[in-house]
Every structure is written in C-alpha cells, then in structure tokens.
Amino acid sequence: MSNPSISDLFAEVQQAIDTVAQEELTNAEAIEQFRIHYLGSKGRVKAYMEAMRHIPAEQKRDYGQLVNAFKQAAETRYQSAKEQLEALSEQAGPTSLDLTAPGEPVPLGARHPVSITLERIVAIFERIGFAVADGPEIENDWYNFTAMNTPEDHPARDMQDTFYIVGIPDMLLRTHTSNVQARVMTTRKPPIRIIAPGRVYRNETISARSHAQFHQVEGLYVDEGVSFADMKQTLLYFAQEMFGATKIRLRPSFFPFTEPSAEMDIWLGIDTEENRRLTKGTGWLEILGCGMVDPQVLENCGIDSSRYSGFAFGMGIERQTLRLFNIPDIRLLFENDVRFLRQFSSAL
Template sequence: MEEKLKNLLLDASQALSSATDLDQLNDIRVRYLGKKGILTGVLRGMGALSAEERPRIGQLANEVREKLEDVLNSRTYKIKNRVKEARLEQEKIDVTLPGTAFMTGSRHPLAVIQEEMEDIFLWMGYAIEVGPEIELDYYNFEALNFPAEHPARDMQDSFFTAPGVLLRTHTSPVQVRTMERTNPALPVRIIAPGRVYRRDDDATHSPMFNQVEGLVIDKRVTFGDLKGTLRVFAEKMFGPETRTRFRPSFFPFTEPSAEMDISCTTCGGKGCRVCSHTGWLEILGCGMIHPRVLEAGGYNPEEVTGFAFGMGVERIAMLKYSLDDMRLLFDNDLRFLAQF
C-alpha cells in the first residue's frame, strides 16, 4: 500500500512535470486526484489495512495528495505564465505605424494673436468694446480732431459707402463712442479689437486688416502710465526680455503722441535685416488723449486725462510668426493654416 502510494507520487509527479499545457495538466489531475482517480482507488483499499496502519497510511495518502497538488499548482502557474508570455509575444505590434487618423483644424493666426492681445488687457482689468465697421465720418475723423482737409478723408485713402459714411479706417472711433456711453463715469479702461479698412493693396498693405485700440481715462492718468502699461503689454506679448522705447510722433487725436518700438524679436536688439539694423521694431502708436477728443466724448479735459493706443494685429502676427508677406494671412491656403 505504502509502496503503491510512493509509486503513485512518483508517476504523477513525472507526468505533471512533462505536461506542456493546461489540458494535459487537467487530465493528469483527473487521472490521479479525481473522484475516480488512482489516489481514490488506492485509498479504497484502506479497508484491508490494520487499525494501526490505517492512520499512518491515511496521513501518507494526504501528504501524497498535498504534494501532488503543490506540484500541480506550480506547474499550472508556470504553464499559464508561459501561455501568457506566448500571447504577449504574439500580440506585438509595430508601434511605429501611424496612429488612427484624427481630424485636425486650427484657429487663424490673426485670431490667435488677437486673443492673446485681448487676454493681456483683460488681465489688466480692461473691458472689451466693439463698434461698427461702417462708420460715420464724425466718429472716424471729426470727433478725433482730424481737420476737415486731412488727406485721410480723401476718397483716395478711405472707402466710402455714402457721403459722410465710410468703412472705418482705424478702431479709434470706438474711443468716442465708448466715452459717449460712459461719461461721466470713471475710470474707463477698454480695448476695442476689430476689422479696419484702407484703400491700399500691395505686399505690405491689405485693404482690410485688424487693429486693437486701447483707451484709459481717469482723474490722474499720466504719460508715464501709458509707457508702463504698454511696456507690460510688450513684455507679456513678446517675452520678459523685451525692451521698449517711446519716440515722439504725431496723431491728430493724441497730444503728446508717441510711437512704441520694441527690441527686435529676431536679434534681440543687436541689429539684423528684420529691424533694418536698428535693433528696434515699430509696434504701435499711442499718446495722451487730445483735449478735443475728450470733449467730444463728454469729458472735461481740465478734470480728467487719458491715454489711447492702437496697434495692428497683422504686424504683431507677422513678427511673432516671422511672416514676410501679409497676403499669406488672407490667402487661406490650408497648408499655411495647418501650421498654427
């Protein structure tokens, strides 16, 4: 009996270790350990044993069962593992194949830049205003202190739709429209983005382009405030290393007037082709609001001061993206747009 059990253990262990898949293992388990298996058969012969031998053989039989189950488990684990590894090996894919096609689109570069500009001023507490693109001569010129005979009021330079009505040539008309609405409230801090139109069409001029206007009015706004505000803008827009400089200039609706240059975005100010070797790039026009413009908006220039600025979105987009031809912006070639 004891002999039989030992042989059984030996045979079964051998069979288990030579098994190569889970089915075989199962067959072996059924054959040796199943209800009708060999171990059960052997134990059935226990009745013939003496009372002294029975517990010993019973224990031995249990040990044999446990040993076989251990071997079986470890064998099962090994084979499962091997099967899993084989599957993983088989499931290997070419990770260098392209991913599943996905629709891509993009915002227009002018829209991207305009939003960036808007956000900088939103952070600084400005509200966004809009005005009509077809505008009265009054708001576009007269209220902005353009003399009656200013060349910009010629048919040569502006698009007219009716006498005294034209496509706005800048976003500045929003200045007086805003003041008419807000006066006498203070402070006024707004920007006004939008399309503007001039009768020009070549590599550096488009008959339609975009501007962002700014207007700040309060009891004690200074030229220094104008400089500081626009410096913050330049540093946010072009990077913290950007330097600014303000040069005297002339606009009918500001006095004093200035133009702001930034250190060249290409060479950092050392001088290169982009900045005509000056190290500086002209970015925007600005100034303290002309007293007559404040008056047109219903504010008393003796009591309040303000500054205004205006800049071209195209100009800034061209600098930020190193574009050399403005026409690309309105050509809408998908290969161009896909780059943004």
C-alpha cells in the same frame, strides 16, 4: 445526384427536412454555407426537384409536396437565422466593434494666426483691467473722423485713403477702431479702460507689407490723474508679456487725436541675422502708436478735460502676427490657403 430507389428518395428528402431543423447557424459564415448547400444553384433543393423526372406519374404529387416542404423548411430556417444574427448585432452595439483595429484619424482644423495673435493681445490687457469693446465696421464720419479731432482737410478723409459708401457720403468703412473709443466716451462716464479689437479698411495698394483690410487693437484709459508715465508702464508690461522685450523706447510722433504722441519700439537687439533684418540694423522694432488723449477729443465726446485725462494706443494685429510667426507676406493671412493654415494646428 445518384439514382436511389423511389422509396429511398422519399426517405432521403424526409431526412433532409429533419436535418435542416437541427443545423447550428451561429454566425454569418455558417448561415451563408447553409444557403449555398440547401438553396444555392447546385444545392439539395434543386437536386431533389431535378429528380422529379425519375418519379412514377402516380407518385409525382406526393413527391412534389415533400420537396416543397423541404424547400420551405430550408428557406424558413435560413431567414430565421439571418434575422436572429442581425438582431444580436444591433443589441451588441459598440461592443461588436473590433477594439484592436487601428483607429481612423479625425482631421482637426486650426485657428487662424491672426486670431491666435489677437487672443494673446486681449488676454494680456484683460489681466490689467481692460475690457473689450466693440463697434460697427460701417461708421459715420463724426465717430470715425470728427470726434477724433481729424480736420476736414486731413488727407485721411480723401477717397484715395478711405472707402465711402456709394450714395451716402457721410458713411464709410471705418479706417481705425478709434470709432469704438468715441462711442464709448459718448455713452459712458469715466473711469474708462477698454481695448477695441476689430477689422478696419483703407484704400491701399495690396502688397507683401500692406492690405486694404486688416485688423487693429486700440486701447483707451480715461480717469482722473492719468499720466504719460501710466501709459509708458502699461505699454512696457505689454511688450514684456507679448514679446519678452527687456526695454522699450518712445519716439515723438503726431496723431490728430493724441497730444503728445509717440511711436513705441521694442528692443530686439542685433545678435541674429533675423533681428538685424527686422530692425534694419538698429536693434529697435516699431510696434505701435500711442499718446495722451487730446483734450479736444475728450470735449468732443462730452468729457470734462479739465478734470479727466487719458492715454490711447493702437497697433496692427497683422504686423504682430508676421513678427510672431515669421510670416514673410501679409497676403498669406487673407488667402485662406489650407496648406498655410494647417501649419498653425499646434497652436490650438
């Protein structure tokens, strides 16, 4: 700072006070420049204070009061402008955003492939009048085995195949969702038309094709005059809707709770290498088990088998999922690997 005369210095400080009040501070950049120019470490306030050494002793008091007035005016003006700008920003809200700036992507999750498959199966059967029924995963022996006509010496009752609850020998983790069928038949009167999706457990070695826990969908239809032909037509409709299959076949089989029993296959053909591999060169792929409800099962659940008949079917959801999405290993469905699950985001 130059060394003006004492009277000029007083006049300059007074003029600076008037200038501070007239500064236009309309944005953050102008406010910051104001702070640097007047209140910064090399600003005018500090320069005027350093000029105090040139003021005669009898005038130091007046000069000090004038410089303090200038400092207070600059600080007041700075704080006022800053608060006004912040208030305007809050009032403006979203309009203060730069709408031309590129948006930040929002990460989306994905439904599990088993859930996708389950919902497809449920939707197909709901369209033809089946209702969803549910039941407990921890079940007693009667609903899981006895009501389903499973003999006491049946291998499925062995601990090698079933998870029993420690200390409660009559309780177990259900091995199929047939327990839901038993509970429905003991609490409702025909006609009954339900599907029972849910998680089941079996004491199996975990491998690429099997797991100790998996999901099933079982179906049950009980009414007067229900025939094997009704079951066949129902399952043909499912195969067409689910897989686009042109034909099915029913092979004789055995289940304790149905008689007669059958395995249902769908025709894939052998026109592609994938179909040849899946069907082992036959063109046919096994999908589910089915059959007419054994009269003894109806009687066990309090339904008159001389008046009513019915059919039942069941399938593993994981098997259908592997087929639909060409997944090579069932263990991938249970590992919750985000890299694997992210592949199904387009199936939302």
